[in-house]
Amino acid sequence: MSNPNRRPSDRRGSSFSRRDSIDPRKLVPMDKMTHISGTDDFNVVFVGAGNIMFGSDEGPWNHSFRFEHKLGRRLKVIALIDPATERAKEVLRKKCDSFVISAYENTRVYKNFDEFHKNLPKSLRPRAFVVGSPPMFRGTLQSGRDIETLILKHYPGVALFIEKPIATGPVEEIEEGFKIAKQIEDTKTICSIGYMLRYLKAVQMMKHIIEENNLTVMTTIARYACAYEAIAKPDWWDKSKSAGPVIEQGTHFCDLSRYFGGEVDIDTVMAHSLEWNENAGQLSAMKVDESKIPPENRIPRVTSATWKYDSGAVGTFTHVVALQGTNYSCELEVYADGYCLRLVDPYVQPVLYVRKPGDDHEQTYRFNNDDPFFSEVSNLIDVIEDIEEDPEAACILSTYEDAVKTYQLTWAIRQASERSRAAKLKKAAV
Numbered sequence: 001m002s003n004p005n006r007r008p009s010d011r012r013g014s015s016f017s018r019r020d021s022i023d024p025r026k027l028v029p030m031d032k033m034t035h036i037s038g039t040d041d042f043n044v045v046f047v048g049a050g051n052i053m054f055g056s057d058e059g060p061w062n063h064s065f066r067f068e069h070k071l072g073r074r075l076k077v078i079a080l081i082d083p084a085t086e087r088a089k090e091v092l093r094k095k096c097d098s099f100v101i102s103a104y105e106n107t108r109v110y111k112n113f114d115e116f117h118k119n120l121p122k123s124l125r126p127r128a129f130v131v132g133s134p135p136m137f138r139g140t141l142q143s144g145r146d147i148e149t150l151i152l153k154h155y156p157g158v159a160l161f162i163e164k165p166i167a168t169g170p171v172e173e174i175e176e177g178f179k180i181a182k183q184i185e186d187t188k189t190i191c192s193i194g195y196m197l198r199y200l201k202a203v204q205m206m207k208h209i210i211e212e213n214n215l216t217v218m219t220t221i222a223r224y225a226c227a228y229e230a231i232a233k234p235d236w237w238d239k240s241k242s243a244g245p246v247i248e249q250g251t252h253f254c255d256l257s258r259y260f261g262g263e264v265d266i267d268t269v270m271a272h273s274l275e276w277n278e279n280a281g282q283l284s285a286m287k288v289d290e291s292k293i294p295p296e297n298r299i300p301r302v303t304s305a306t307w308k309y310d311s312g313a314v315g316t317f318t319h320v321v322a323l324q325g326t327n328y329s330c331e332l333e334v335y336a337d338g339y340c341l342r343l344v345d346p347y348v349q350p351v352l353y354v355r356k357p358g359d360d361h362e363q364t365y366r367f368n369n370d371d372p373f374f375s376e377v378s379n380l381i382d383v384i385e386d387i388e389e390d391p392e393a394a395c396i397l398s399t400y401e402d403a404v405k406t407y408q409l410t411w412a413i414r415q416a417s418e419r420s421r422a423a424k425l426k427k428a429a430v
């Protein structure tokens with residue numbers, strides 16, 4: 001039943017949404033969920049046939065798998081757009097060899113959006129575009145990197161899911177991201193961005209504690225240490241391709257910091273880095289031949305930043321490229337008067353430690369079988385389907401505009417660290 005008091009935009013991922021949290025009890029694991037009702041086809045277009053869409057050894061992501069579980073036999077992937085058409089055909093072959101064949105047996109492969117738009121039979125209307133192409137090919141208004149605008153123009157009213165970060169182009173292009181956000185807002189298009197950590201039960205519990213106790217966040221302290229040995233993509237190590245590890249990867253924790261701390265005063269961002277050519281920055285287990293990357297494009301090993309939020313609170317974030325093996329070591333602490341909420345290991349086995357007034361000891365909460373990738377997809381589809389059994393129903397936690405602000409913060413951190421480095425080198429030269 002629809003709630004007559006709710007504005008249509010409340011859950012849709014537009015920036016004037018009033019709700020920005022979900023009751024953690026409503027985040028149902030994939031194996032406890034029954035397929036949503038209905039028999040009609042749910043047509044989806046996948047943009048990108050890579051790891052995020054079809055999975056890889058690098059992590060638990062795999063959007064196609066979550067769409068299959070959420071929609072069951074209703075899922076019809078009507079098109080897969082990827083310039084690497086052989087890769088696209090190969091993933092489809094695998095799907096068609098499995099029990100999910102009904103979703104993929106009629107999938108058409110197109111090498112770009114133009115070809116897709118010209119050739120898609122008019123009888124097939126998508127309900128959603130899932131965009132998992134590399135960010136260097138999107139997030140702008142420029143031809144060839146403007147898929148968001150093309151979708152909004154040719155498929156008005158069709159929902160969007162877009163992977164993080166929203167772009168990785170030059171810093172001057174951030175304004176184009178805000179223009180895209182405005183188009184999405186003005187057309188009231190349902191749009192969700194892939195900051196899936198927001199959908200963790202642990203994160204929602206943190207929100208719940210803050211809201212329930214009417215707390216004001218004083219500081220967010222985030223640390224993201226990746227396991228670099230497992231990162232074998234040469235582009236990731238090249239700032240001219242990935243924009244660097246803070247923008248490409250640390251973005252998840254900058255986003256979570258903003259989720260708790262609010263708007264950042266971008267002018268206050270300060271940062272330092274440990275660079276690849278400094279003594280302390282030598283790595284012994286890199287799988288990539290860094291000598292093939294021009295020196296000026298090689299990534300820092302450590303980036304550490306602080307900033308002020310508009311609320312007055314202070315944010316700090318450190319990204320570290322130091323661990324070997326495969327597991328990352330990531331933690332976020334959020335402090336408020338009397339409280340410390342400490343989120344540990346959100347990628348693998350999230351644990352939340354809570355210290356409250358009246359007790360010097362932390363309480364520990366574990367969240368087994370939590371799948372934020374599924375919750376992200378599940379909430380998006382419920383919003384598209386307008387399933388609204390109660391006011392606590394599904395909602396989108398990351399809007400396009402909000403994601404542009406996270407992108408802006410990560411760029412500000414990179415630029416601040418480069419400024420500090422340049423100043424140090426200048427001082428050393430005199």
Ligand SMILES: NC(=O)c1ccc[n+]([C@@H]2O[C@H](COP(=O)([O-])OP(=O)(O)OC[C@H]3O[C@@H](n4cnc5c(N)ncnc54)[C@H](O)[C@@H]3O)[C@@H](O)[C@H]2O)c1
Nearest residue numbers: 048049050051052061081082084132133134135137163164
């Ligand atoms: N949320 C997460 O935890 C998470 C995890 C992995 C990847 N990602 C994000 O997903 C995105 C894709 O990453 P990936 O690991 O799948 O990369 P990938 O390199 O494995 O796959 C990207 C695919 O996109 C294709 N492609 C290139 N240009 C294209 C274009 N213009 N249109 C359509 N397809 C195009 C490539 O041919 C390739 O098949 C990135 O933004 C990445 O940050 C997010």
